Amino acid sequence: MIRFLNFFFERPAARGIALVIAGVSAGLPASPLRADEGMWLYSAPPRAALQAKYGFTLTDAWLDHLMKASVRFNSGGSGSWVSGDGLIITNHHVGADELQKLGDEQHNYLRDGFYAANLAEERKCVDLELNVLQTIEDVTARVNAAVPTSAEGETAVLARRKITAEIEKESLAQTGLRSDVVTLYQGGAYHLYRFKKYTDIRLVFAPEQAIAFFGGDPDNFEYPRYDLDICFFRAYENGQPVRPAHFLTWSTVGAQEGQLTFVSGHPGSTRRLLTVPELRHIRDHQLPEGLAELKRREVLLVNWSARSSENARRAKEDLFGIQNSRKLLDGELAALQDPAFFGAKVTAESEFKKRLTNRADHSGALPAFVQIEEAQQASAVSAREYHLLEGAAAFNGDSFALARTLLRAGEERPKANGERLREYTDARRESFEQRLFSDKPIYADLEILTLADSLAALVDFYGADHPAVQRVLAGKSPRGRAAELITTTQVRTMAFRRQLYEGGAAVVAAAKDPLIALAQAIDPDARALRKIVENAGETKKKAHAIIGKARFALDGPNQYPDATFTLRLSYGVVKGYSENGQNIPAMTTFAGLFMRSAQQENKDPFGLPERWRNRQRAITLTTPLNFVCTADIIGGNSGSPTVNQKGEFTGIIFDGNLPSLSADFGYEDHQSRAVSVHSAGIIEALRNVYQVEALAQELLQGKRP
């Protein structure tokens, strides 16, 4: 299975496809912790390390405040409350999907930016959901009790799904809070996370994309950087701005070189304790195949975009996600293809196995490695087919996602909650209905383009004469079939969707929609593949849990679990680094921005918005714009606040540099750095470029002026 990390985590919402996470991710650091390593649970923070290394005492109050000031963008990113009047800051690229959905042929907010001078002008987002973590409860015992130790494969999956759905439903009923059972330590622990949920989210401010993503794809994952990658939303309840109990005080000084810095956000996924056979599969199959697919789609959209500016607007957001993922996966592959990096993994595993040989108390751990390898092989055989059919990579576009959702909702909803596919359980209903009934524009021409391209990929995979292909193409060429399906399906009509969703399976069947019929035709295969992959995942999960317990026993409990898009605390120091003998300073300034633009002849993607060119003299050019720190982050952390020891907002994470792309598989602090926008730079831009003093004042005072 191919796992597009940032692409999945930063913008899956629109797809209508379940955010299926590889069953393989999780685990524990394989070797002794390095300085500043770790994406720590709020329920098990690194108090001792902070005390020892930085003399910093982490109090419960400090932690609770930061937790409740942190916001999860359910579409796949992070943010924080920054005023008592419900103002939230995140990255421009986290909000980009919403910016695009709010636009039309006349208004391109993504490109041109947006500012609401007062509450009335704030624009309500189409389908954005925000979550704020309230409590964490350990439910490991209850989950394990419901899953017989003898249960294998599907039986265990179903049993765990049932108890999980039960816990979530019960918690939702009791508290009214969104309740997710989260798997940690690869099945070593299950925690119940309860979130306060906000769905009335309005856009307040966004800069032009040219400055938010200055340098574009060429400078993406590079440093030095000069990006104002921010945007502001405001959460509402009952038509009024939310008054959050906790929000971050703005630091006017902002991040300082050498300063201890905390990051509170939602790292999407790491795979730091995969076994060597699992890593080998990722290195030799998953990443190369994923990259081939991304590059294919990138070339398609780049070229379609070049044919007209309206095409470019329509494809921009998808293209952005693809390019981001492509660079990320290229970096990950480079890390795994480096014999030094991979060799260290091999050595660590081999040494750990040696230490296990004499531990009768963990006699299951060595066999668990074998079980993982066998399960890995079993799912590897189906991985690509799973990705194409169940992952819908052969049916790219929103139309198919809607068609499948209608089909499966009809089939799944009559089932008992615990027996449904996970994404159709009661606890997820509201989120998934929001996607299904989103009025985000869907463009038929772009849908035909992407569907035709992905159908061609299906043909490539099976060969044109394969029965599966003939069933899907029905005697047409990929292009002909895509055009036929997209022009005749009704799933892009809201009323049609409502009718089918409310009517259930019988009405869905009666509608005889050709795209739903296609979804149905491949559904038995897709579900069968999902079972294979999930069962293998289940086997691996159990085996990893056994290994995890052994590792706890051998290495002590001061470990953090792999990232799972749950709230984590990271920390590090604001600090430059050295590359090819050159010193890269920790901070960049507005002066650097204007220089980089001039060097590149002010050409796209290095051109500055008109407002910036006009206001250059009004800017204090020595103001810091971006900075780097050693905190341990990854995709999903986008939009995370950086805070100082006083818990003040000093900046906002928006990227990692190229060396940091190895973070999925391991932490290193030699060259890897998290990249942030500086809080002083934000104020400088709001005041002296955008001249939105009211917004600057709200940040500085913590309330609307």
Next chain:
Amino acid sequence: MIRFLNFFFERPAARGIALVIAGVSAGLPASPLRADEGMWLYSAPPRAALQAKYGFTLTDAWLDHLMKASVRFNSGGSGSWVSGDGLIITNHHVGADELQKLGDEQHNYLRDGFYAANLAEERKCVDLELNVLQTIEDVTARVNAAVPTSAEGETAVLARRKITAEIEKESLAQTGLRSDVVTLYQGGAYHLYRFKKYTDIRLVFAPEQAIAFFGGDPDNFEYPRYDLDICFFRAYENGQPVRPAHFLTWSTVGAQEGQLTFVSGHPGSTRRLLTVPELRHIRDHQLPEGLAELKRREVLLVNWSARSSENARRAKEDLFGIQNSRKLLDGELAALQDPAFFGAKVTAESEFKKRLTNRADHSGALPAFVQIEEAQQASAVSAREYHLLEGAAAFNGDSFALARTLLRAGEERPKANGERLREYTDARRESFEQRLFSDKPIYADLEILTLADSLAALVDFYGADHPAVQRVLAGKSPRGRAAELITTTQVRTMAFRRQLYEGGAAVVAAAKDPLIALAQAIDPDARALRKIVENAGETKKKAHAIIGKARFALDGPNQYPDATFTLRLSYGVVKGYSENGQNIPAMTTFAGLFMRSAQQENKDPFGLPERWRNRQRAITLTTPLNFVCTADIIGGNSGSPTVNQKGEFTGIIFDGNLPSLSADFGYEDHQSRAVSVHSAGIIEALRNVYQVEALAQELLQGKRP
């Protein structure tokens, strides 16, 4: 094996790698000829069809004149003599490689264009060779006599190579003309082509690339088009302009709608009579894998180019070739993935086989189909590995090509002429030395980039733990190894190359150059793969020859062979077409150019050069700029003159539209069109945009004014 048609045929020279053509191409049209179908041999022109359909009598004198007025660009394109003072016209994109090589950091002739106001200012090309066909001689009997009918596989390859080298060497000695034995009808015939060769070629005029390739990759293979895709060279001998015996008279009126039009040029390769199993391999493996590689390289170069304008200049020519090929292969794959197109191939073959069952006189034909299928399977197993190692797709860049050439020249040159690898035979020595000692700039940073990327592809193919990978990478990452090899090799130093080439194998070995050592380390595998593929090709060649003879017998001799980059005559009518219910007119005008640019906000690649913007009022906007006709063309025809019944120059082919991309596998005239620059448009641009009246006068008068 992957076959990058335009990429190979339009610019292989710089690679230093043998232009290895798939052993599978050749044959005859599978079904009765359609109107205007055919890429006819000059030795067997379609006299009867022209007489019958157009009442046009093709005389020997007319044919001889057009043949000798046609010029082959050995780097992979076509052209024609257009003045008695040695002036040659071709496409800008055919000359692009030379334009880039003539440039440096101060002069970007590719982008900015060039004009020599007098002979002294004309710039001598770095390594361009032009060929003008003088005679065609049938040597089939002599070749076949030298290859025992019992010979199989390698024995037959060697025997044929030996006799071929012998004929070529003998002819060169006798005539002083470049002499190539050409395989036609997939081994059904062997012809000796003798060319007058020109190597002192000077650049006279080139427009800016922005107008030559207006619309860039987005509009490539599209129509309507608005490109001034031309450039002019002048051939010299002994320091003086050549006075060619034949050159084309310029038609001031140019191409007219409905007019019978001839195209004389060098179609690179078609594969119209491949068997169904061969086509299936192309559809299901060769094209998808080739496209994945092209898209990978496109993304790499696009992104590297975006990091700085100097990067962009360095990579532009490679990128251009890759994008062109990518679009071409995408179109070819679309044709083969269309069940209607592919089904017709299946039906035609099946019907032909039925007709063969009762033909005892061609009893070998049906078994020949089986032999082809078996040989196809044998070479398919090694196809990708062959492409990576022998095709050097795993070692992308000029440095490796030079390293291998030095290594193999040392090994091959001491052998008897007939036993050498084809590209090291005496007849090819001059051409290959010109490549080896070209002073074309090679950029270390770009070489590291492309080598690292292609080494990573090697790792992807084998898996990182494969011994072949470990041998190539020597414990480093692809990036680390590429940097090490490129920075330490000396092959980019001309003196070093001369020393090793002149010194031979012992001196090569003593130099211990790390890149040559790498070439040596993989050479046994590479040569072994080449043998497998060549032997399978030989088997197929024999079998295709048997089938070809049967087809002649059943369908008559009025057939043309598949394209082989030898001179061919095509014909058709200047004619628009209909697409999605819309009529596409046959011609575009200068007015249309300015409109398209305005629609696209004059942005790259739709921006017009300053000269064009400034001179807009001086242009007669109704002048035709581009036009389409139904002539049967393909890659390699770029730069071919279109001529009217009087043999006058009416335009110059530069592209085909999207539907025409199926031409590799079959001709169709419903929507497929060849796209040309109009001769009147060329004069209009030279006079009223570039104000180079002397050049316009030379064209109109046929001699320098």
